[in-house]
């Protein structure tokens with residue numbers, strides 16, 4: 001990593017900014033909030049934007065980026081934009097056209113990073129969460145290596161500068177890494193990662209293979225009802241995080257973000273609030289000591305806020321393995 005923004009070099013030679021702006025939003029939040037917040041984030045200094053087809057806000061994010069290009073704040077090449085392949089588009093013949101759909105919504109020629117969002121596949125079609133008449137998810141069964149080969153073609157076509165995965169466990173990463181004829185390895189694995197689930201083993205494995213770990217829900221998620229158990233601990237209320245915040249005269253959110261940067265993890269932070277967005281970019285302005293890092297490591301309890309059940313009855317469900 002180098003100074004100020006702390007860019008991390010990916011195995012394919014491209015650079016990813018160490019802090020990214022998260023754009024997932026619950027359905028009841030109006031899409032216009034995303035346009036507004038993304039513009040604020042770019043003005044505040046964010047240069048890495050994390051999105052996905054399934055978030056259904058790529059039009060709004062594209063609009064925000066283009067307006068910040070039009071007013072001279074940034075150029076397209078200053079922005080690192082991530083999109084993700086949704087589970088209903090895993091069939092190899094659907095992969096590139098799915099990316100092209102995202103690009104059309106964004107009005108971009110390329111994405112900086114394209115990820116396989118989850119390792120399990122769902123029935124192809126327009127429905128994002130296909131269900132049968134009993135309300136059960138309708139899955140699909142696609143060889144992950146074949147999905148990966150289609151991702152490689154997107155990179156070769158110049159539609160994605162880099163390609164990677166999300167929510168893969170070690171076994172699934174190894175399957176791709178050991179694929180005969182592998183052309184490009186995944187540059188990153190984006191997973192839930194925070195003080196209560198610090199992914200130490202997965203992080204060590206990724207580092208040993210030159211795969212960057214990207215942390216989502218580093219602030220403890222948006223605590224959205226259908227996805228997060230409302231009785232789960234509120235991460236930003238953790239007393240040790242609070243004590244370190246006091247010590248460094250920074251907010252608990254900044255301590256939680258800084259923790260990831262200092263362990264070589266690229267970290268995402270979501271917010272719709274201007275004051276929080278402006279605060280989060282200050283993560284580059286201070287340092288935690290080795291002892292602080294040890295205290296934060298001590299909070300790990302392998303607690304997962306998200307996706308505990310989503311995909312659980314698919315053979316590629318990633319979270320049944322130890323890591």
Ligand SMILES: NC(=O)c1ccc[n+]([C@@H]2O[C@H](COP(=O)([O-])OP(=O)(O)OC[C@H]3O[C@@H](n4cnc5c(N)ncnc54)[C@H](OP(=O)(O)O)[C@@H]3O)[C@@H](O)[C@H]2O)c1
Nearest residue numbers: 022023024050166216217218219220221253269270271276
């Ligand atoms: N690959 C995947 O499967 C996956 C899954 C989940 C998320 N993601 C990505 O990761 C991003 C971030 O994760 P997330 O959406 O779960 O949320 P998060 O970043 O863990 O937490 C967001 C919440 O933290 C609070 N917050 C933010 N900055 C703060 C500050 N400075 N002080 C106090 N509170 C602050 C905000 O709550 P208030 O607004 O209430 O203050 C916000 O709702 C997503 O938006 C998405 O891009 C990817």
